[in-house]
Amino acid sequence: MTRLRQYVQVLTERYPVLRSDYFIAVLGAILVFSVITLYAFEVPRFSNTFNIQWLIGIALLLGALLGVYVGWKMSRYGEEEMEKVAYVGLSFFICIAIMPLLLSLTNRILSPFPVVEEKVEFVKASAYIGSRFGVHKGQSTKADGYHIFFIRNNRVERIKSKENIYPGVRKGTEVRLSVRRGLLGFDFATIK
Numbered sequence: 420m421t422r423l424r425q426y427v428q429v430l431t432e433r434y435p436v437l438r439s440d441y442f443i444a445v446l447g448a449i450l451v452f453s454v455i456t457l458y459a460f461e462v463p464r465f466s467n468t469f470n471i472q473w474l475i476g477i478a479l480l481l482g483a484l485l486g487v488y489v490g491w492k493m494s495r496y497g498e499e500e501m502e503k504v505a506y507v508g509l510s511f512f513i514c515i516a517i518m519p520l521l522l523s524l525t526n527r528i529l530s531p532f533p534v535v536e537e538k539v540e541f542v543k544a545s546a547y548i549g550s551r552f553g554v555h556k557g558q559s560t561k562a563d564g565y566h567i568f569f570i571r572n573n574r575v576e577r578i579k580s581k582e583n584i585y586p587g588v589r590k591g592t593e594v595r596l597s598v599r600r601g602l603l604g605f606d607f608a609t610i611k
Contacts, residue, residue: 454517461523466579468607469571474526475519482518486511526601534609536595542568542575543590544583569596578608 465471490507497503546562565583569576585594597609 454520457524458520461520463579464527464607465523466577467610468523468526468601468605469576470605471523474522474603474605478519478522479515481522482515483511485518486514489514522603526603526605527607529602530599531602532600534597534599537571537598538593539576539596540570541585541588541590541592541594542570544568544585544588546583569594571596578610580610584610 465475468474487507487510490510493506493510494503497506544565544567546565548560549563563581565580567578567580567584569578588594598606599609600606
């Protein structure tokens with residue numbers, strides 16, 4: 420324990436902790452917690468966004484480019500090479516981590532387009548149980564939600580719903596699905 424104390428003492432003498440450092444640390448913790456919370460609410464909506472893989476791919480590419488640019492700009496403030504590399508690396512990973520969330524929220528929340536009832540061909544609805552550990556003996560097997568498969572624009576698509584929105588519908592039946600075009604052009608189903 421003595422070595423750790425000596426190391427901390429040397430660091431605090433070399434780099435004194437200022438009052439503004441505490442403010443930045445608290446602000447950073449609040450931002451990290453906010454991003455995690457927003458992701459927790461937004462990730463379930465990824466399942467109901469069509470072509471979500473393209474949205475995430477574009478977001479990662481934009482995040483990488485923005486992260487390198489911001490890191491390059493901030494590296495000017497670093498005195499040593501390691502500080503400059505740390506600025507670039509940290510900016511890179513922060514932008515990559517945040518960009519899919521920002522693009523998804525932008526696409527969904529800022530959409531000026533109305534909800535449209537589209538005709539799709541129903542394929543099937545299958546129940547799922549959301550337990551990470553499976554169903555235990557004697558446990559209720561009530562479904563946590565439904566994967567609903569349908570054909571839209573000649574592609575089989577899947578969305579998630581808490582309830583079976585098409586009970587008793589047979590395969591091949593034409594049904595209506597509430598769809599909204601996002602601000603960035605990625606459509607999403609507007610169901611619960």
